[in-house]
Amino acid sequence: MQRSGGAGHVPISLKIVHSPCHGLYCQDHWTKGKPGRYRQAAIRPRESLQLRYRSLHPSLQENAMTPTEFVTRLGKARASAILRTDVPDVAIAAMEAAVRGGFTICEFTLTIPDALDVIREFSQRYPDVVVGAGTVLEVDQAHQAVEAGARFLVSPVVDETVIKAANELNVAAMPGTHTATEMLTAFRAGAPLQKLFPAPGIGPDYVKACLGPMPFLKLVPTHGVNLTNARDWLAAGAYAIGFVAPLFDPALVADRRFDELERRARQLLQSLDS
Structure with missing residues (x-):
């Protein structure tokens, strides 16, 4: 033209x-x-930003994973391990227990003291494990997390500036959504996954109800998911699920009971097929 x-x-x-x-x-x-x-195709600002950012941080090239690749990987895994703790010196060991138990997708929340250092060290130790950052609330946090090695970004709310930053960095965004309006807003903003959070009193039927008129959503419950209902969430249509306290019981983490954490990880994953 x-x-x-x-x-x-x-x-x-x-x-x-x-x-x-x-x-x-x-x-x-x-x-x-x-x-x-x-x-x-004449103007591709997002690609330009990705190339510029990654050229400044060559270490990101080795473990780079596009949003599409991550969505596929999460869909196959069906579950992620999510660690939130106030004890940073056990964070890596606790997540290692989850990996030994079978988890291949791991999320460290940025509320963990020195979380970026934890993400950096863990992603270097386990290049075959997909490591992400949770509780990402600011654009600067998104950049810092990706630079540290995060290959996906999770937020407790829908913040379109954070979603935009994730897209520019070529990593998947998973913002927290609670209502159907928030789910659609996140999708329209470019988030390929929509975290269901918070979910007090909400069960698997809620996922089924939301997917009825909006089957294109990929909902990922992380609140209220446990050993007894994990399979029910998936059966209702959840794209994947995330385990927090049922896997990383705060007392077990603080007491460094890593063998028990490994056992729980294995048990939770087995429950998806039982």
């Missing part, structure tokens, strides 16, 4: 590329306000 003008004008060429669209369930449809069947 060319735009013409008066004498001495400079023709501007715009290359149009075709990309698949899934109708109303295509994220481009929602984020751009129209079906994403055609995109302008």
